Amino acid sequence: MSRVRLLVFNAALGVLDYRVPEGMTLAPGSVVIAPLGPRQVLGVVWEPERLPGIDVPEAKLRNILEVLPVPPLKAELRRLIEWTADYYCAPLSSVARMALGSMAALRGGGTTTEYRLTGVEPTRLTPQRAAALDALQHEQASIRELAERASVSEGVLRGMVGAGLLEAVTVDLDKPYPRADTAHHVPRLNEEQRRAADAFIEAVHADRFTPFLLDGVTGSGKTETYFEAVAAALDAGKQVLVLLPEIALTENFLRRFEERFGVAPIQWHSSLKASERRRAWRAIVNGPAKGGAQVVVGARSALFLPYARLGLIVVDEAHEVSFKQDDGVRYNARDVAVIRARFEKAPVILASATPALESMQLAETGVYRKIELAARFGGAQLPDIRIVDLRKEVPERGRWLAPSLVAEMKTRLERGEQSLLFLNRRGYAPLTLCRNCGHRFQCAHCTAWLVEHRFTQRLACHHCGHEEPVPDACPECGAKDCLVACGPGVERIADEVAEILPEARTALITSDTMNSPEAIAEFVAKAEGKAIDVIVGTQLVTKGYHFPELTLVGVVDADLGLEGGDLRAAERTYQQVAQVAGRAGRGEKPGEVLIQTRHPEAPVIAALAAGDRDAFYAAETEARRDAGAPPFGRWAAIIVSSEDLTEARDAARAIGGTAPDLPDMLVLGPAPAPLSLLRGRHRFRLLINARRSAELQKILRQWLEPLQFPRGVRVNIDVDPYSFV
Numbered sequence: 001m002s003r004v005r006l007l008v009f010n011a012a013l014g015v016l017d018y019r020v021p022e023g024m025t026l027a028p029g030s031v032v033i034a035p036l037g038p039r040q041v042l043g044v045v046w047e048p049e050r051l052p053g054i055d056v057p058e059a060k061l062r063n064i065l066e067v068l069p070v071p072p073l074k075a076e077l078r079r080l081i082e083w084t085a086d087y088y089c090a091p092l093s094s095v096a097r098m099a100l101g102s103m104a105a106l107r108g109g110g111t112t113t114e115y116r117l118t119g120v121e122p123t124r125l126t127p128q129r130a131a132a133l134d135a136l137q138h139e140q141a142s143i144r145e146l147a148e149r150a151s152v153s154e155g156v157l158r159g160m161v162g163a164g165l166l167e168a169v170t171v172d173l174d175k176p177y178p179r180a181d182t183a184h185h186v187p188r189l190n191e192e193q194r195r196a197a198d199a200f201i202e203a204v205h206a207d208r209f210t211p212f213l214l215d216g217v218t219g220s221g222k223t224e225t226y227f228e229a230v231a232a233a234l235d236a237g238k239q240v241l242v243l244l245p246e247i248a249l250t251e252n253f254l255r256r257f258e259e260r261f262g263v264a265p266i267q268w269h270s271s272l273k274a275s276e277r278r279r280a281w282r283a284i285v286n287g288p289a290k291g292g293a294q295v296v297v298g299a300r301s302a303l304f305l306p307y308a309r310l311g312l313i314v315v316d317e318a319h320e321v322s323f324k325q326d327d328g329v330r331y332n333a334r335d336v337a338v339i340r341a342r343f344e345k346a347p348v349i350l351a352s353a354t355p356a357l358e359s360m361q362l363a364e365t366g367v368y369r370k371i372e373l374a375a376r377f378g379g380a381q382l383p384d385i386r387i388v389d390l391r392k393e394v395p396e397r398g399r400w401l402a403p404s405l406v407a408e409m410k411t412r413l414e415r416g417e418q419s420l421l422f423l424n425r426r427g428y429a430p431l432t433l434c435r436n437c438g439h440r441f442q443c444a445h446c447t448a449w450l451v452e453h454r455f456t457q458r459l460a461c462h463h464c465g466h467e468e469p470v471p472d473a474c475p476e477c478g479a480k481d482c483l484v485a486c487g488p489g490v491e492r493i494a495d496e497v498a499e500i501l502p503e504a505r506t507a508l509i510t511s512d513t514m515n516s517p518e519a520i521a522e523f524v525a526k527a528e529g530k531a532i533d534v535i536v537g538t539q540l541v542t543k544g545y546h547f548p549e550l551t552l553v554g555v556v557d558a559d560l561g562l563e564g565g566d567l568r569a570a571e572r573t574y575q576q577v578a579q580v581a582g583r584a585g586r587g588e589k590p591g592e593v594l595i596q597t598r599h600p601e602a603p604v605i606a607a608l609a610a611g612d613r614d615a616f617y618a619a620e621t622e623a624r625r626d627a628g629a630p631p632f633g634r635w636a637a638i639i640v641s642s643e644d645l646t647e648a649r650d651a652a653r654a655i656g657g658t659a660p661d662l663p664d665m666l667v668l669g670p671a672p673a674p675l676s677l678l679r680g681r682h683r684f685r686l687l688i689n690a691r692r693s694a695e696l697q698k699i700l701r702q703w704l705e706p707l708q709f710p711r712g713v714r715v716n717i718d719v720d721p722y723s724f725v
């Protein structure tokens with residue numbers, strides 16, 4: 001090969017040809033450095049016939065500079081990258097980038113330097129050094145990471161190294177991870193679990209693409225069951241990827257994994273340190289045969305890593321919408337996981353107690369193999385569900401918990417059992433206004449109310465992260481002490497619990513309080529050790545946890561999810577309530593669930609109350625079929641944004657005006673997005689509803705590619721959207 005085609009890591013450039021210098025050997029998938037003008041770029045060698053480019057004359061070709069010391073990306077992964085870019089209308093290089101770790105990981109090199117406190121007690125301290133000493137107890141990381149964690153400059157920390165307060169530590173990046181012991185603690189499966197596990201194990205041994213839907217009620221032992229498939233893959237020398245929807249769930253998973261296999265799996269997510277990232281990436285590429293990674297547990301970004309020999313993928317809580325990425329490459333990790341398994345010729349298990357309708361449909365039609373776990377493990381019963389009609393049972397003024405829910409909580413407290421209150425709203429109150437002039441506090445950069453957080457004494461925008469202190473006086477009329485909090489968030493519910501059950505020990509569980517592995521571990525230990533009576537939490541507490549003493553679940557506002565323009569609102573409400581209900585009565589004592597609602601007649605609430613899952617899925621399936629909604633039809637969204645309102649509107653209109661007129665496709669909009677201002681950008685949306693027969697991606701490309709927009713305009717395509725704001 002004297003000439004190669006490169007996919008270069010720059011979305012604007014795409015594909016370039018280079019010459020291979022004498023003595024260099026390259027293969028498709030090789031990761032290389034190439035010259036670009038005066039700079040150097042990273043690229044991956046690709047099959048030219050799969051990547052159309054401009055045929056540069058031989059004489060103009062420049063030499064590849066260097067091959068990086070990593071194995072070439074395998075064909076299976078290259079096909080996955082192509083598939084993803086094509087399906088989600090994303091640049092190939094943006095997808096390929098997700099496969100590569102950091103430049104440091106690619107370069108190899110065995111060690112790196114990190115820093116930690118020496119424990120030396122300084123005699124005099126500047127305020128910054130004091131802050132750093134405080135923040136960096138038990139931390140070890142690069143100077144840059146430590147600076148970020150302690151919110152001080154790198155200069156301050158370098159000064160501390162000089163003063164002997166911080167010391168350098170050499171970290172071995174190729175240090176092997178301990179091996180999992182598949183015989184460490186083998187559970188005795190019940191008959192139903194055994195059948196399920198055997199089906200998975202057989203597929204692992206067959207090296208065949210087999211998609212499974214593991215549909216098991218809450219507490220049925222889905223994790224225990226798929227762990228047996230993990231063991232089979234490890235015994236066969238293969239790698240396993242387990243995808244979880246949220247980092248917050250990792251802690252729990254790590255513990256259970258360690259109980260089963262004696263060691264923790266390798267983690268992959270956005271909050272890894274640079275050194276952890278490097279070590280993990282290199283272990284993943286090397287594979288178990290060379291002492292590398294066996295099991296990786298991660299958020300969706302772990303899906304594109306260059307596994308040496310992937311033998312099983314598990315997507316746990318597969319119904320969760322957070323598997324859909326909503327910026328950059330807008331892919332759904334659940335769906336791409338199935339595609340990856342297909343290319344790798346491996347089984348994939350989608351596990352859930354409340355599968356997505358799309359997954360159910362694929363199981364009904366025989367595309368997925370459905371494995372059911374119909375009973376809770378150990379004879380535990382599913383909880384009783386009762387509706388609390390808030391129109392009849394009105395909470396006291398300024399309160400949100402109905403008398404019957406409060407009474408049940410009191411009973412639990414007396415019996416030494418635990419209660420869980422679920423409300424999917426962070427902060428104290430979703431809206432703050434001035435009693436004097438009616439002024440409402442809104443984010444300056446978004447179409448959104450600022451949410452009061454009493455905990456931090458700030459008003460925060462949940463869309464862009466903007467925060468400001470709660471003012472003493474109204475910025476509009478100047479009146480003092482006039483702010484009113486409207487509606488409840490979890491912090492307010494926790495306050496209410498403190499008032500009605502002053503002796504109860506309450507834990508508030510939101511992403512604000514559960515922001516570190518230590519915090520999560522502490523919460524779990526306390527809840528298990530019966531040091532908590534009442535848990536108040538957001539969707540963070542709805543899944544994954546197993547607290548045997550928890551016998552009461554209260555859903556504070558079941559109607560919350562049904563408002564707004566989410567086209568999957570009913571399904572999501574069903575899943576959330578069923579999941580949180582599933583936390584109750586997992587031990588020996590039976591559980592009870594109270595659902596507060598103003599719409600007991602809504603089909604989804606009625607189905608929950610009746611415990612009639614099949615009725616819910618059947619009704620929702622019919623509704624989707626009638627609407628041509630997924631999985632019967634397809635959606636795609638086009639989101640147009642600009643800092644300039646007119647520019648955004650004109651661009652959206654230009655797109656709407658050139659919409660192709662096709663019999664199997666309907667274009668709705670453009671219309672201002674529900675979140676019409678986000679991070680200072682004005683937004684418009686179009687929604688495309690297509691029949692399955694339409695070649696949606698091709699149509700979108702042919703429609704949008706010829707259009708030209710001003711530089712400040714961004715046009716994003718969202719195929720199979722999950723967010724409609």
Ligand SMILES: Nc1ncnc2c1ncn2[C@@H]1O[C@H](COP(=O)(O)OP(=O)(O)OP(=O)(O)O)[C@@H](O)[C@H]1O
Pocket residue numbers: 187188189190193216217218219220221222223224225352353377543544545546582
């Ligand atoms: N065969 C078994 N032997 C011993 N313990 C088991 C077995 N199966 C399940 N368990 C235990 O039962 C509890 C529930 O199991 P698990 O958490 O795997 O259920 P799940 O189906 O994942 O639940 P959810 O969907 O509600 O999170 C756990 O504490 C688990 O360790």
Ligand SMILES: [Zn+2]
Pocket residue numbers: 443444445446448461462463464465466679
């Ligand atoms: Zn904002």
